[in-house]
Structures are given as structure tokens and as C-alpha cells.
Amino acid sequence: MKLKSITRVLFSIMLIFSISFAVAQETTENLTEKLYKEYKQNGIDKTLKVYEKSPVKGNQYTFLSEPLNVLGYRLMSEGDLKAAEKVFLAQIDEYPNEANPYDSYADLLMEKGDEEKAKKHYKKAIDLSATMEDLEQKARMLEASKTKLAKLEGAGAELQFLKGNWTTENFGFQDGEKVLRNEGNVEFTTDKENTLLTGTVHNKSGQYIGTRLITYDAVDEEYDMIWIGNSLTGVEPSTIKIEKSTPNEIVMIEKYEEDGEKRKAKHVLKKKSGEIAWDIHDLSNSDAKNPVAHMSFKKKD
Template sequence: MKQRKQFKWIMSLVLICFFVTTNAQDTEKKSIGEAVYSEYQKNGIDKALKMYKTAKMKNSDKYVWTEWELNRIGYVIMNEDQDLDAAEKVFKLNMEEYPTAANPYDSYADYLLEKGQTDEAKEYFKKSIAIAEKSDKEDEQTRIMSASKGKLAKLEKKDKQLAFLQGDWKVESTGYTDGKEAMTMKSHDKISYNEDVNALLIRHFNAQNESDGIRMIAYDAMDDTFDIAYISPDGMQGIETSTMKMETKSPTEFTFMDKYVSRTGKDVVLKHDLQKISDNELKWVIYEKNDAGEWQKMYAMHMTK
């Protein structure tokens, strides 16, 4: 069902781009996509594609020719007509016709997902991304690349890399000043993964079980980072944001580079070392750089379920 909704969303975008493109053309020209689809409905996909090639050779000036023409009817045939064999031929022809365009590869990957061929779909999303990254077209650099990277990340479960943090945690924290222990405190966190927004939700509570803020952590496929938003119940400072880059050192050891801009406009970088002792125990240490440029312990947490 989610895949179907995704296709409907894609189709909406495709149709918008299609109409924008065709409106800019000579109004007397016909849509080659509509002509192909009409022929498909009457005589099947093979004759429809033969008509496409004949029209291109003999009557090219009568039709609108863009990658969106075949792309649009490919989705219609796949989603509305439920004819996967015909859709495959349309998407493949579009890749042949526009080998240097990113979107035909993204669309063929969607077709492969519909067929349940996940590994093959990943490869075509990667091809789409590789083309978009080198493209000088804004649409490919932004919308197409974002769509391909997002779907690839979803397949590789990158948005759920931190899913092991889910649960109710008791937290014993130690704060440090100039590298020396300055304070200790107890609190607890309730961490869950929200499927609706593909984000980790962390609810912080103090020792008195009062809300101590909420964090939302969402994976950003475009930059291969996690975007973090924090809302404090007391500070009334709006939403504080940061960006975190994750490095997996081992199945149980992770390092995060946390970047944000302070209220005074200073760029701040923190290093987080996270160690998974077991499914029910974590050690989390946060470092900041001192004046000598050395990482100095700032905060340490021992978390247990």
C-alpha cells in the first residue's frame, strides 16, 4: 500500500512536469505519449512502440518529444492498467531514448520495485543518482536526485540505522568542566521510531518524571547525515537544530560528528562516541574541543533498560 501511494505521488509530479513542458511547445503538436497509449489500448504494446519509432523517423515534427512522454504512460500502464510486461517495455525504451537523463533510470527502478526485484532496483537508483550528480540541470540535481537517494536509502534502511536506540532507558549522566567531573544526575528517555515521518523520536524526562524536551532525528539521504531538531519545554527558544554525521566503527561502536551554530553565531562541533554493551545497555560520551584543539570529555551517559 505504501509503495502504491509512493507511485501516485510520483505520478502527480510527473504529470505536472509533463504539462509544463507541453504548454511551452507549439500548441499544434501532439503528445507522442498520448498517441502511443492510444495505440497500446487498441493494438497492444508492441504495435504501440513500433508506431512510436515510425513516427520519430517520419513524422517527428508533428509530436512533442521529451523523456516525460514515455515516462508518464509507463506509470499509467503500470499503475492503472496493471500491465507490468508492457510497462517494462516502455520504461526500457525511455532509457534507450534518453540514456543521459536521470529520471528514466529512477522510473525503471520503481518498476523493478513493483516486481519485487529489490536488489536490481537499487542498482538503477544508483545509476539515476550518478547521472544527476554530474548533471547541469537543476531538476535533476534537486528533485530527481532527492527522489532516487531517498528511495535507495529507504531500501537500505539507512533511516533506521539508529533503531536499536528504541526503548525506555534509565540514564545516569556525568557532566565535565575542563575535563573534570562537575556534576551527576539521573533521568530517563523514551525512544521510539515513527513510521509516518521516518524519524526517531526521543522524549527526555528529568528525575522527577517531568518533560525535559523532545528530540526528533531524521535521516537526510541527500547529505548522508541525520538532521536533529530539539524543543525544550523551559527554554522557549523555538526549535534548535543540528546535523550529525554517523560513522560505524563496528556493529557495536559508533561515532557521530554533531554540528550546529550557537546563538552567538559560532560554529560548534561535538564528537559523540556510542558503545552498545548489549541490547539493554549503552555508553554514550560527548566531547568538545578545548583551546588547544584537543577533544575533551564534556558529558557521559550510562543508559540501561
């Protein structure tokens, strides 16, 4: 009898919680639309006063579905940046220890063209994201803010000089002597956002050899690279970390897996007008000081 009573109580509590959550969701959605209608009829200042008196005011932050966050982006999409700014600032004032309000305001600042101020708010969002308990939201927040900040600061642009058409010569080493293995050409292109570098490789006869995809990972501050060959060997992924970058030289560490074993290689690129000398060192080799491969790139006119 006692067990049945406890079960009924627990069921009642769960039912009340479910109803309360549904009502809260409905209240949030209704409030979002109510705020927008108020804005259209009476302007943003009166809209914010309506929000101040709403039951949602002061509740736990609901991340991307937060009423002020939704309203701010809606106004920004309609071109009312002045009103959107007031909304985002009100969100920061209400939730000063949450990461997303700063990221949202930084997006607004980018629309206004204030890149320096936007950088500061993206950095604030990144710092606060470290305190987020929800791991999925934390990952999304870090990726969004770090990616936008990296683009502003020019991170991930070190390899953009590869864009264009190049003739290539690939060499190996045998008994300390450099031996030509093959010749061909590669064309590097970028997507519209300059976030993906694609290298399409052909041999000297024009036969397709494979494609190399390189994109910058702002969260880990390194490049993700994939080689897709024309054989049945599948996709070969790796990561690249820039150790040194100057106008004349780039040093990178590549990490990859081969036959179930984790390996590392050092790439040294020496640049001069229209030419690249590219040495590859196997860091798993005791003689890592000497390159195991060399590539010569010459820019086509």
C-alpha cells in the same frame, strides 16, 4: 523607424516561440492520453509503435512529464508490470544519457522485487544526474535516487537501535570529576517508513523536557537533527556524520551553531546488552580528548 521595425520583429519571434511552446505542451499531453488509449485497445507493443511515429519522438527530454515516463507509471499503478517495463526500457533506449529513465526503471524493478538490479539503475541515475544542467531538476533527481538507494543499502539505519524506552542519567564534569546533573527517561520511536527517529524526553518526575528529531539525509550522507525544548529557546538544529559504526561502538561528529559561532562535538557511544555509555567531546576545546558530558542509558523492560 528602424527601432520600431526591430521591436515588431522581436515581438513576432516571441509570439511564435510562445505559440510553439504551447503547441508542444498540448501535443505532449494529447500524446500521453493517446498512448494510454492505444494501450487499452491494442496492447503495449502497438502503443510503442504509435509512439515511434509521433512528432514528439526524439525531442528534448521533458523530465517527469515525458510521455513514456507518465505512461510507465500509470501502467505500473494499474499492476501491468510487464507492459510498464517495456515502456521504461523504451525510454532508456531513447534517452540513454538522461538520469530519470534509469530511476523510473529502478522503481519498476523494486515493484518486481529485483532489488539488486534496482540498485544498479539507481546508481546509474545518480551518476548521470551530475551532468544535468537544470539545478532544480538535478537536486530533485539526486534526492529521489539517493534516498531510495540509501534505503535499499541500509544507509541511515545506524541509530535504529535507539528505538524503545530508556532511563537516563546525564552527567557533567567539574575539576575532572563526573557530576550527576539530572535523571529521566526517553522514548525513541520511528515513523512507518523508518526514516524519522523521534526521542521524547521527560525528567524523573515525568515532566516533559523536549523532543529530539533525527532523520537521514541521503544526499549529504549524514543525519539532520533538531532539538525542540519546552522553553522559549526555540529550535536547535545540527547535523551528525557517522565516522565509525560497529556492533559495540558508534563514533559521530556533530556540527552546530551556538551564539553565531560554528562548533563541533564528537559523540562516542559504547553499547552492550540493554545499556549505552554516551560520551560527548567538545572539539572546540583544546582538551578535546576528555569528555565534557556523559549520558548513561538503560533499556526498560
